[in-house]
Amino acid sequence: MPSCSTERQATSRNRPMEIPPHYLERIAIIFPQADPAHMRINRDGLMNDVVIVPDNGGLQAFRFAKNEAGKAALRTESAVLATVRPYVSLAVPHFAWHGDDCVAYPFLAGVPLDRNLLLRQDEAMQNRLAAELATFLRQLHTIPATALAALPLRPVLSPTIDELRQQYEEARILLDPYLWADQKAWIEQLYLPVLDGTVSLDYTPALIHNDLASYHILFDPVERRISGVIDFGVAEVGDPAVDFALVINTYGESFLRRMIPAYPAIAAALARARFRAGALELWWVLQGLRTNDLSWFMVHIGRARDVLPLDARASATFEEPLP
Numbered sequence: 001m002p003s004c005s006t007e008r009q010a011t012s013r014n015r016p017m018e019i020p021p022h023y024l025e026r027i028a029i030i031f032p033q034a035d036p037a038h039m040r041i042n043r044d045g046l047m048n049d050v051v052i053v054p055d056n057g058g059l060q061a062f063r064f065a066k067n068e069a070g071k072a073a074l075r076t077e078s079a080v081l082a083t084v085r086p087y088v089s090l091a092v093p094h095f096a097w098h099g100d101d102c103v104a105y106p107f108l109a110g111v112p113l114d115r116n117l118l119l120r121q122d123e124a125m126q127n128r129l130a131a132e133l134a135t136f137l138r139q140l141h142t143i144p145a146t147a148l149a150a151l152p153l154r155p156v157l158s159p160t161i162d163e164l165r166q167q168y169e170e171a172r173i174l175l176d177p178y179l180w181a182d183q184k185a186w187i188e189q190l191y192l193p194v195l196d197g198t199v200s201l202d203y204t205p206a207l208i209h210n211d212l213a214s215y216h217i218l219f220d221p222v223e224r225r226i227s228g229v230i231d232f233g234v235a236e237v238g239d240p241a242v243d244f245a246l247v248i249n250t251y252g253e254s255f256l257r258r259m260i261p262a263y264p265a266i267a268a269a270l271a272r273a274r275f276r277a278g279a280l281e282l283w284w285v286l287q288g289l290r291t292n293d294l295s296w297f298m299v300h301i302g303r304a305r306d307v308l309p310l311d312a313r314a315s316a317t318f319e320e321p322l323p
Helices: 021-030 068-087 115-119 123-141 161-178 181-195 240-251 253-258 264-291 294-298
Strands: 040-042 048-055 058-065 102-106 206-208 217-220 225-229 236-238
Touching: 021 048, 021 058, 048 068, 058 068, 068 102, 068 123, 068 206, 115 123, 115 240, 123 206, 123 225, 123 240, 123 253, 123 264, 161 181, 161 264, 181 264, 206 240, 240 253, 240 264, 253 264, 264 294
Parallel strands: none
Antiparallel strands: 040 048, 048 058, 058 102, 206 236, 217 225
């Protein structure tokens, strides 16, 4: 169901000595003039490490797969990017060199568009950024099926009622000992509208980014625009509402609604997006319990919280009472 981040923009707090020697050896083969003292690394990704390498006044990004899943994701991403690039107006990575477990490409400049940075912009700028992101998603989601046919991706089917009921029961059983009454009620209110048919999860498959976190959306603070979108490692042919749900998790439903004028199809998918946004939060917690990895319990920190109930009409606002 959920995505798993594979890349984040490397930050200056990382020290050159942290870069593994075998990474430096691989980089030296391609850029022998590069000075390790000026490189920096980010190891936050689940499947990739990212090393930023200065190169003739510019920067190159090297991504190293951590495991076999990471290698497969790089191969898939290379094919996806080649397909996506002609159809979208925002910059995406261009793999200039591709090995079995490593890729290199010109670094896309910008800072992560986190929620605080977004909310510090005035109304006009927030609307402009919403239109830019909406246009990108509309372009991505409407890439013709003929162009997608060659990709090594199989369409993800809408979950069946039985699968949804199983998810609901699993969440109730595993999480019940840890939840307060209002949290148990929230899970029930999340699942019952889809289980009783009030909200349909049916959709027309499209190419989706599937990991649209703030650190994958780059903002140019000088030109004050979105400068690019990175990390297509878990892209798939699935429900466009997954990308809308990630916008809800990252920036809130109020920002997703700002995107509707540039991408009107969002309005019809709001209920699905609300459900997927909530189900993703549950998945993070369940993943932490299954793996005993405490970091999964921290994923929600700093995320947006403004989202209406599943059955709220598309025209409802956050100020008016719901029926």
